[in-house]
Amino acid sequence: MRLRLLCFGRLREILAPEVSLELGSPATVAHLWQTLRDHYPALAPYDGVVAIAVNQAFASPSVLLSEGDEVALLPPVSGGLCDPEFPLTSAHARLQREPIDSAALLAECRAGEDGAVCLFDGIVRNQTRGRRTLYLEYDSYPAMALAEMEKLALHALASYPIRDLRITHRVGRLEIGESSVLIVVASAHRAAAFDGCRCIIDSLKKTVPIWKKEFFADGAAWADGDAFPPEVSI
Numbered sequence: 001m002r003l004r005l006l007c008f009g010r011l012r013e014i015l016a017p018e019v020s021l022e023l024g025s026p027a028t029v030a031h032l033w034q035t036l037r038d039h040y041p042a043l044a045p046y047d048g049v050v051a052i053a054v055n056q057a058f059a060s061p062s063v064l065l066s067e068g069d070e071v072a073l074l075p076p077v078s079g080g081l082c083d084p085e086f087p088l089t090s091a092h093a094r095l096q097r098e099p100i101d102s103a104a105l106l107a108e109c110r111a112g113e114d115g116a117v118c119l120f121d122g123i124v125r126n127q128t129r130g131r132r133t134l135y136l137e138y139d140s141y142p143a144m145a146l147a148e149m150e151k152l153a154l155h156a157l158a159s160y161p162i163r164d165l166r167i168t169h170r171v172g173r174l175e176i177g178e179s180s181v182l183i184v185v186a187s188a189h190r191a192a193a194f195d196g197c198r199c200i201i202d203s204l205k206k207t208v209p210i211w212k213k214e215f216f217a218d219g220a221a222w223a224d225g226d227a228f229p230p231e232v233s234i
């Protein structure tokens with residue numbers, strides 16, 4: 001069984017953007033990871049923190065692989081090169097290259113019945129831990145990133161008394177002071193708007209396959225990011 005693997009974030013620098021791998025059948029996700037570990041010793045630090053997606057969905061180690069599956073190796077996310085087909089949109093989420101228009105999103109989301117609108121604006125800062133930042137590049141697994149953002153939106157709508165919300169994330173190169181992610185949550189009451197907004201951004205930084213590379217005056221590095229939940233790590 002031959003598989004085509006898509007690699008993202010810092011894994012692209014260890015492997016390549018795409019890897020062709022031959023596996024015996026039947027083979028599980030765990031078998032795939034062990035085979036890669038045997039061929040690429042530099043993957044050792046990623047044991048227990050990398051997630052693997054099969055056909056754009058997180059896959060546990062026991063999932064069986066089939067000929068023709070789309071398999072992606074996902075390092076811890078932090079939100080490079082990106083798929084050129086942007087923007088991508090769903091009912092509540094958007095992935096785009098162009099600058100985010102916060103006023104337009106706010107106007108799109110708010111309505112007369114809302115007593116509160118909470119807006120989170122994630123901004124590119126000019127330093128990280130004392131190192132001067134020049135710019136950032138965001139890499140993504142586009143279709144899966146959009147699906148995961150939409151899933152977060154639906155979870156927030158089901159969990160809090162929220163009327164409506166929007167999540168927008170940028171990819172590609174971002175300059176200092178530009179918005180990387182914008183979340184707008186509208187509700188009749190402020191508590192729900194605050195809680196829903198906080199829930200979305202905290203979850204987004206753990207589960208949405210977007211990676212950040214920081215370019216400094218003295219070099220460049222992928223941001224460490226937050227580890228995936230244990231149930232999807234391998």
